[in-house]
Amino acid sequence: MSAMTSSQPLTVPGYAHVYSGKVRDLYAPLDESGTPRKDQLLLVASDRMSAYDFVLDTPIPDKGAVLTQLSLWWFERLEDLVPNHVVSADVPDEVAGRAVLVKRLAMLPVECVARAYLTGGGLTEYRADGHVSGVALPDGLVDGSRLPEPVFTPSTKAPMGEHDQPMPYAAVEAEIGAPLAARVRDLTTSILARGNEIAAERGILIADTKVEFGLDGDDVVLADEVLTPDSSRFWPAELWEPGHPQPSYDKQYVRDWLTSSASGWDKESGQAPPDLPEDVVAQTRAKYVEAYERLTGRTFS
Ligand code: Q0Z
Numbered sequence: 139m140s141a142m143t144s145s146q147p148l149t150v151p152g153y154a155h156v157y158s159g160k161v162r163d164l165y166a167p168l169d170e171s172g173t174p175r176k177d178q179l180l181l182v183a184s185d186r187m188s189a190y191d192f193v194l195d196t197p198i199p200d201k202g203a204v205l206t207q208l209s210l211w212w213f214e215r216l217e218d219l220v221p222n223h224v225v226s227a228d229v230p231d232e233v234a235g236r237a238v239l240v241k242r243l244a245m246l247p248v249e250c251v252a253r254a255y256l257t258g259g260g261l262t263e264y265r266a267d268g269h270v271s272g273v274a275l276p277d278g279l280v281d282g283s284r285l286p287e288p289v290f291t292p293s294t295k296a297p298m299g300e301h302d303q304p305m306p307y308a309a310v311e312a313e314i315g316a317p318l319a320a321r322v323r324d325l326t327t328s329i330l331a332r333g334n335e336i337a338a339e340r341g342i343l344i345a346d347t348k349v350e351f352g353l354d355g356d357d358v359v360l361a362d363e364v365l366t367p368d369s370s371r372f373w374p375a376e377l378w379e380p381g382h383p384q385p386s387y388d389k390q391y392v393r394d395w396l397t398s399s400a401s402g403w404d405k406e407s408g409q410a411p412p413d414l415p416e417d418v419v420a421q422t423r424a425k426y427v428e429a430y431e432r433l434t435g436r437t438f439s
Contacts (some may be wrong), residue, residue, distance in 0.1 A: 139176070141365065142269060143284050144177060147163045148163065148182070148233070149164055149232075150180065150182070150202045150232050150233055150234060151230055152168055152230060152234065153166065153168060153180050153230070154166050154168055156174075156179070159187055160186065160193050160298065161183070161184050161186040161187065161188060161202075161331055161368065162181060162183050162184060162202075162363075163182040164180070164181060164337050165179065165180040165182065166178070166179060166180070166181055167179075167180060167239070169325045170385060171173060176242065177241065177242050178225060178239055178240065178241060178242055179239075179240050179242050179287070180229065180233070180237055180238070180239055180240075180361070181234060181237060181240055181363075182202070182233050182236060182237040182337075183201070183202035183203070183205050183206045183236045183237070183363070184197070184201075184202050184236075185197035185199060185200065185201045185202050186198075186201075187201060187389075187392065187422070189389055189392050189393060189396060189411065190396065190405045190411070192410060192411050193275055194392070194399065194411055194414065195410070195411075195413055196413045196414040196419060197409055198419060198422050198426065199419070199423055199424050200423060200426070200427065200438070201331060201423070201426055202235075202236035203235040203236040203438075204369050204427055204429075204430045205236075205363060205366045205367070205368055205426070206227075206235065206236045206237065206238060206363075207235065207430060207434075207438070208365070208366050208429070208430050208433065208434070209238075209363040209365070209366050210224065210227060211433070211434050211436075212240050212333070212364045212365045212366075214331055215332065215336060216332060216360065216364065217256050218361070219325065219328050219329065219332065220325050220329070221354075221357060221359050221360065222359060222360040222361070222364075223240040223241045223352065223360065223361045223362075224239075224240055224241075225238075225239045225240055225241055225245055226238075227239075227394065228317050229339060240361070241354060241359070243348060243352025243353060243354055243359055243361055244350040244352055244353045244354075245351075245361065246313075246314055246318070246322065246350070246351050246352060246353065247313055248292050248293075248294075248295070248305065248310050248313060248314065248322065248351075249292060249293040249294065249295050249302050249305075249348055249350070250290070250292055250293065250322050250323075250325075250326040250348065250349045250350065250351060251290070251291045251292060251293055251326070251346060251347070251348045251349075252288045252289065252290055252326045252327045252329070252330040252344040252346060252347055253270065253285060253288060253291055253330075253345065254269050254284065254285055254288045254331070254334055254343075254345060255282055255283065255284050255285060255343065255345040255371075255373075255384075256270070256279050256280075256281065256282065256283045256284075256285060257277075257281055257282055257345055257371065257383065257384065258346070258371075259291075259304065260289075260346070263283065264310070270289050270291055271289060271290065271291035271292065271304060271306070272306060272307055273289045273290075274355070275289075279379065280380050280381045281381065281382055281384075282345075282373075282378065282379065282380040282381065282383070282384050283380045283384055284380075284430055287327070287331075287332075287402065288326075288327040288330045288331055289327070290323040290326055291304065292304075292305045292307065292309075292310050292347075293305050293348075294324075300437075304324055304433070305389050307319065307323070307407070310322075310323075314405045318358070321358055321360065322351050325349075325351070325360070326347075326349055327357065328401045329347065329349055329360070329364065329365070330344060330346070330347050331439060333347065333365045333370075336433070337372075337433060338375065340432045340435075341374065341375045341432060342372050342373070342374065342375060342378060342387060342429065342432060342433060343372070343373040343374075343375050343378055344365065344370050344371070344372060344373075345370070345371035345372075345373055345384070346363055346370060346371050346374050347364075347369055347370035347371075348359060348370070349362070349364055349369070350362040359379035365420060367386075367387060367388040367389075367426065367429060371384075371386065372384070372386070372387035372388060372429060373386070373387060374387055384439065387429055388422065388425050388426055388429065389422075390424070391418050391421040391422050392414065392418060392422055395414065395418045396411055396412075396413065418436070419420055
């Protein structure tokens with residue numbers, strides 16, 4: 139976790155700041171009397187980027203807008219599977235393009251993760267006993283292998299700065315009840331399968347993704363952001379080669395520079411990472427824009 143990224147959250151007229159995550163900020167709309175409304179939230183995506191568990195001091199211009207627009211595009215393409223929390227993308231000028239007004243939900247206390255390719259924590263579990271989140275997998279899989287079908291691998295929602303822990307499926311059932319657990323499991327794997335059907339045609343593999351659901355009365359609603367490079371591992375399809383860690387679509391230039399001798403930084407030192415050089419910033423921005431443009435077929439302004 140970063141030593142300190144203590145820039146105050148932005149002032150947004152008509153909204154009260156509620157909470158800040160590593161790279162996003164949450165606001166509540168104010169009613170006519172200046173009271174925060176309890177039924178809606180404004181989700182604001184910043185240009186902050188994380189790498190090696192640090193929030194970098196150097197912003198990536200337009201990152202927040204690219205991720206917000208990508209998430210909105212995916213919500214439309216998932217609407218036949220699950221309703222979503224979006225109320226409006228018509229937001230104050232101060233956060234234009236990078237904020238969404240959403241319905242405030244009763245969030246489920248589970249990080250809903252699905253994996254379509256084996257890497258990271260899923261690979262570690264598989265190497266131990268051939269299972270991932272209780273699901274038996276074929277022998278012989280390696281880092282980057284495609285799984286026979288997406289697997290639900292839920293995790294706990296850890297406080298900021300701590301890592302989410304794998305959560306046995308039985309613990310999800312105990313938290314939210316078996317019927318709701320089965321519903322979010324099936325939705326999560328369906329969202330990743332749909333994402334990969336669409337992304338594969340555009341040269342991007344989505345290794346895994348984390349989604350959040352909330353309840354609107356009895357209805358399960360897809361919340362937060364969806365199928366962005368911050369919530370998912372995007373891999374360039376043409377470089378996919380099982381057997382070793384895959385390059386990251388969005389973070390590779392940053393990781394390569396931070397771990398090169400040029401940065402003078404040791405990721406194990408506990409020190410905050412240095413500011414990024416402008417060419418690394420420009421190349422990274424270009425990768426976010428490229429992901430958006432390839433997936434959506436739209437031009438990012
Ligand atoms: C999302 C988060 C942050 C952005 C709470 N529709 C909703 N209803 C109730 N709560 C949430 C949502 Cl999306 C909710 N988060 C995560 C934190 C910025 C999103 F600082 N927390």
